[in-house]
Each structure stands twice: as C-alpha cells, then as structure tokens.
Amino acid sequence: MNKAKTLGLIIALAAFVGGWQLGANLNEAPQITSSVGGASYSGGAETNSADSINTALPQRIATGQTFTVNPGDSIQAAVEAAQPGDTIQVMPGIYSETVYIDKDDIHLVGVIEAGERATLDGFGKLNDAILYSGNNILIANFKITRYKGNGIMSQAGNNFEIRNNIIIDTGIYGIFPQLGVNGLIEHNIVSGIADAAIYVGMSDNIHVAHNEVFDSVAGIEIENSRHAIVENNYTHNNSGGILAFITPGLPIKTTYDVIIRNNFILDNNIPNFAAPGSTVAGIPSGTGILVMAADDVIIEGNIIVNHKVAGILINDHGNAPGLTLDPDVEPNADRVMILDNVMHNNGYDTIDEVRAFALTELHTGDIDIFQIGPSQDSCIINRHRYNHVGLGDFAECDFSNTDSTHSYLLVGGAKPRVIASEERGEIAYMGICAGCHAYDDVLIGPSISDIQAMYAGNAEAIVSYINAPVKIRPDYPEMPAQNYLDAETQLAVAEYLLNIPLGQSQP
C-alpha cells in the first residue's frame, strides 16, 4: 500500500473510532474530584514514612575534629588526613582540584562569607570536582564550575546529603549519586549541564527537593531507581524538565515508586545538546515530564507550562526510537497516576510522531498529556482539565493526593555499604562506568560489547586507557580519566568489564 493510501485509511479509521468516542463523551458530564482532603495514596508502602524525616544522615560515627582549609591549601590533603566523624570546612576562595573521598562519615562543608563561596573551578581542564564512595557523606555550600565530567558524583555510598551547592557548567552531570541508598539532594542550583543537572542513577530512597535546574538537557532524572520523591523544585529552560525512566542494559532493571509533586516545570524547550547516542539525546526538546517504562509514578500538584512537545509524555520502550530493548526489563510504564496539576500551553508545536498519533484520536491542537504504548492500571483524576491523548485506558484514581507519604528516606538511615574486595570491580563498574557505558548500547561511551571485542581479554590495556584516556572518536565526548581509582580497583574494574556476559541480565 502506498503512503497516501495508508494515511487515508488511518484517518478514516480514526474518524470512525474518534467519532464514536466523541459521541459517547457528549452524554457524560466530566467527573470532578476534589484534590483537597479525600483518600490518600497508600501504595509504595514498604519504606513509606509519614514521619517528617528531613535528614538522610544518621548520627556521626565518632565525635571528630574540624579541619579548616584556606585558599592555597589542598582540600584533598585535608580529606586524606581526616578520619570518619571529621568535618572539613573550606573557606571562601578558588580551589582547582578533584576531591575524592573514599572513607565514611566525612562532612565537607564550604563556608560562605559575605556571599563568597568556597569555589571549585576546573578551568575547563579537570574532569570531576567531587567524587565519593563512602557512607554518611555531606557535601554542602560549594560553588562548582567549569569541570568537564561531573560536579558531584558518588558511587555506592549510602546515607548522603548534597545541599546548597551552586553548580554551573560542569560537563555531563551536575549532581550524580549512583548506587546509593537513602539520600537527600536539596537547595542546589544547577545549570549548563550536557546530560542531567541532577541524575539519580540505580539508587533507592531518595529525596530531591527545592532545587533549581536550568539550561541543561535533562533537569532532574530518576533512572533505574526506586522510592524517590521529587518535590518543590523549579526546573526551567532545559530540554526536558523531570524524567523518570528505565534505561535498558544497566545492571539494575527497574524504576518504581516515584512521586513527582509540587514542582514548577516551565519552558523546557531548549535544543537538546546531549552527546549523540546518549539516552537523554532522545528526549524531545519541549517535554515537561517524561515517564518511560517506569512504574508507579505519581504526578501531583505540579505547574507545567509552556512546552512545545507535551506537558507530560508517557511511553514504553517500544515507542522510544533508537533504544535497544533489554529482555530483562519490563518495558511498559504501568500504574502511572496523574492527580491534579496545573497545565497550560503545552504541545503547541509538537513532534511528528506525537501529532500523527494524536490524529488517530482526532486530536488537533495543544497536548498537555500524551501517552503511547501499553500501560496497565494507570489512572487520572479530573482529566477534563487537560488536553490529552492516549488516556483511553486510564481509570479514575481512587485517591486524590499523596499527603500520607511524606518521605521515602529511611528512619535511622540505611545500613552502611561495605565493599568486599571481590566486589570491587563490580561496584566500580556499576558506580562509575555504567553511567556512560551500557552492554549493547551507546550511552555516552561505546558499548561494552564493542570494548570487549576491542580489548579481547587485555585488562592491562584497559587500565592504561582509563588512567589517561585520549580522544578517539570524533563524535563522542572525551572520556574522563579514572586515575583517582587506586591501581587495584582499576584492574578489578577492567577485569570485571571484560567478563560481563553479554545479552544477560544482572551480572
């Protein structure tokens, strides 16, 4: 069948189905549900706390000392001298270094005097500002700018707080905790990031609140993580505002129990400048909230205004062009729950794929909510408030708010994570490399299958590359040096990487 004929048929069918639906709707008054009072969400229960937990840091391990670092001194030297329980305070001034914390219970705190901050400046040369892999870590009050890789990144550290930092133009990720349990990310301002300003990866029990994120590709991203609340943030002028999704090919395969509430999500229409082939390069510029393959996501109380493509875009992996499906990932966005939000002027200049699907419902004009792909047991209240497409299978929710879920942070904190020596390679791989390398897909760097083929069992060669990477592929960003890892960890991660069985689930 030629194209014109196919299109004609689709439109004819759509007219039939759409007309029938319209006819049915005409006789039905919209159901109006008050979002004030009424039943509260009772799912997400295992770790759900109604208590007002506002810290992710348990009691300190020991009553430690306080070190003071002055301009001209090295912060890293203070970290090396510090013991668990210690606080390092950094006086205002410029510091140009990579700080790596690999012990527990260190509080690294900038001192702000007359508005002047302790500033980590990478001068466009250094890759990472602050990296840590300990438990019970606090990072607060810094200004971080001009790094090429990460502002603040962690791997496998439980119980952390990242607070009140200003992070401008730090490369690929602004704040990036990975494989952490129980973390609070609040009151940060993050801008100018080529992937995600705030990127929570493969983590659990996370609270992201009161941050401002802008001029980045993704504002706030909850990826392959569970039990996360994203609330009271201001996300504007990114390509996508807030995202909850599963990236296929990562060792952890699920995202669920995510509450996105009371955020201001405005004008996220900037051109997507992510590295070609990276997951976020697929975010259509002009998306307020994106839910892809994640389950049990509640969207409540947000103000979502001025997005070209859609206010809320919900899709499965099957409708995500360019992704390689992962047989161990359940690819649908199930149990998406949309409560009251204020949405206005969304979907006014959407992409062809969305427009074409909207036509099958005879929908033209603005689109606040767009849903495509199978989605089981999803629900919405007050759908009459929105311009929507694809919500035919969405039931009425039998609750109207999430008031009874205050936080998913854990009372008393999570058990500190102890990394046994035989886990070193795996943890470093999952915590660091998996942020940019997936098994079969290009994330930021080449796929593990390509690397395995290239290096064929030669772990030492990988160690020397990751110690001092050189630019190889013109269309990829540079890989940041992993020279802060000790030699033993470098070898362990190289060996681990070479032995990941391809096409398999959890290694």
Ligand code: HEC
């Ligand atoms: C911030 C993103 C990022 C992280 C984190 C990262 N890589 Fe990479 N990696 C890249 C990119 C981008 C390239 C491609 C660089 C190029 O071709 O110029 C690459 C390339 C490689 C290569 C192939 C080099 C070649 O000869 O073609 C190896 C091996 C590698 N990375 C190993 C690792 C290991 C091991 C880790 C974890 C310890 C890691 N990478 C962490 C982004 C990253």
